[in-house]
Amino acid sequence: MSDDDTTAPAPNPTSEENRHASWLELFFDLVAVAGVAQIAHLLHGVPDVSDLGLYALLFLAFWTAWICFTLYANVAYENTHVRTVLAAMFGMAVMAAAVPGVHEGDDQHARVFALAYILIRALASRAWQHRRQILVDWPAAQMSLGVIPWTVSLWAHDPLRHWLWALGIALDLYVTFAVSARDLVEHQEARERRGDRPARRGSAGSTSFARSQTEHLSERLGLFVLIVLGEGVAQVVAATSDAEWDKQLYALAVAAFFLLATLWALSFGHGYAGVPHLAAGVLPARAALPLHCFVSGCLAALAAALGAAAEHLETLPDATRWLLCSSLAGYFLLSGIAWLGRAGRERRWLLCVALPCCVLPLLLAAFGAHVRTVTVVWLLVLIALWPILYERRSSLGRLSARKRRDR
Structure with missing residues (x-):
């Protein structure tokens, strides 16, 4: 040959799944x-x-x-x-x-x-x-x-x-x-x-x-997002390994890990193919692939900003703070775009979740010049956790309402 x-x-699959x-x-x-x-x-x-x-x-x-x-x-x-x-x-x-x-x-x-x-x-x-x-x-x-x-x-x-x-x-x-x-x-x-x-x-x-095979392509796209999140961990590890270890550095390392873990949960537990709030088969590949590209780009920029944050434990330089916060805002903006294609979407979600998650990081970037670095990252963790907590609360509310109807 x-x-x-x-x-x-490669093994011959019996089905695409x-x-x-x-x-x-x-x-x-x-x-x-x-x-x-x-x-x-x-x-x-x-x-x-x-x-x-x-x-x-x-x-x-x-x-x-x-x-x-x-x-x-x-x-x-x-x-x-x-x-x-x-x-x-x-x-x-x-x-x-x-x-x-x-x-x-x-x-x-x-x-x-x-x-x-x-x-x-x-x-x-x-x-x-x-x-x-x-x-x-x-x-x-x-x-x-x-x-x-x-x-x-x-x-x-x-x-x-x-x-x-x-x-x-x-x-x-x-x-x-x-x-x-x-x-x-x-x-x-x-x-x-x-x-x-x-x-x-x-x-x-x-x-x-x-045409692409959907499930296999979603796996490859998800692997790419995992690579980008892993780069975030590598950036923080590299920055902290050369710094003096003290309480501030410990708190920042924990906050950075929580932020990356929360974004992982949003991208995979509450998303599809690494894109948060994207549902399988809702968008054609021509639309889903650019979303994946831009989400990955925002995460890679956020990873670089987290690495820089470990070098500025007191307060962040303006450019680094804007990079960190605007990357997260961009991530949630793309999340909102992906959510628009979901079936049974609620308009309230845009006002209660997407809008604050896009606006709050930008407000923090604009007015957080004197906020300590650790506090900035922990505030971003809370913002990233909000969509997960909101969806969990909504699920519990629907479950309680169903139980009341059953009675």
């Missing part, structure tokens, strides 16, 4: 650990607006590269080409290694980052062409429109380079939401009829649709 025909070994991430997929996700850690380090110290913009841009690029091959392995399953996935894994590792140089404005590192991204996208497009399938859930995974600005950026310098990268990401989002899968199929079939792209030997005569 040739390298091109090598596929990832008992399919889990393969060893190859788990190995691939380890690269996400390195990438998230490198990108989160951009927010160390006292980040300014340019640092936040670069963080968002690189995180979106890294997540896009990751989701392209996550969806490929999800659909291809036992026909996943090992060599293709390993090549993408190496490219993502190169992207992660180049992040510090990109932050420092090094042209060589920036070009390497862009070139690795371009090659990963080309690999993803080639993989789908080989399968002769159109991915309905994320058509940008196989289209090159968003890659064009990245290619042009190889000859550009900062800040134009960064604006071209942002344009590429924006074009990918446009393709995802504006271009239907049927349009893509008709376009490709028209090209084949003109002879622009002859069918591969041994392939089917027409292009087919491909």
Whole structure:
């Protein structure tokens, strides 16, 4: 068997429900650990607006590269080409290694980052062409429109380079939401009829649709969120290991752990695929995947802020306090968006839970300049706990009302 025909070994599932991430997929996700850690380090110290913009841009690029091959392995399953996935894994590792140089404005590192991204996208497009399938859930995974600005950026310098990268990401989002899968199929079939792209030997005569397998994809998305939460723990551990251990540090470490544990409970016990208050099957993948990306980005930024908090035990610098509080506010804003798709939703939930959880962290950021660091983090813990306590109280109220009716 040739390298091109090598596929990832996996058991044949009897149903979609008992399919889990393969060893190859788990190995691939380890690269996400390195990438998230490198990108989160951009927010160390006292980040300014340019640092936040670069963080968002690189995180979106890294997540896009990751989701392209996550969806490929999800659909291809036992026909996943090992060599293709390993090549993408190496490219993502190169992207992660180049992040510090990109932050420092090094042209060589920036070009390497862009070139690795371009090659990963080309690999993803080639993989789908080989399968002769159109991915309905994320058509940008196989289209090159968003890659064009990245290619042009190889000859550009900062800040134009960064604006071209942002344009590429924006074009990918446009393709995802504006271009239907049927349009893509008709376009490709028209090209084949003109002879622009002859069918591969041994392939089917027409292009087919491909959809992701929901349960397996939710597992992969959840694993990515776990990686990001784990990065938060790693940030706190690294910061506290070098500091002088005293009562303030102990209290901050406990508060940071409680905050991360509460967000874990919200994302998985009260959410789906790592997105809080998202219900299975409510939103199409085209809408759920951007939610997952932005939730992960907020959690990674919060993780970096927690690491910085351990270095400022008295009071937080303004930039760090705003990063910590606005990351949590963004997390709950996305939670509210996910909740809007739930069946049987109550309008009261928006006023009693979503609104205060978005507003209170921002008020704390605006007026908490003289609040001690430990107090800030514990207040954020209380805010994060409120949706869980509210839902528990509502459940107990409904149970009591049902019992009274039964009597």
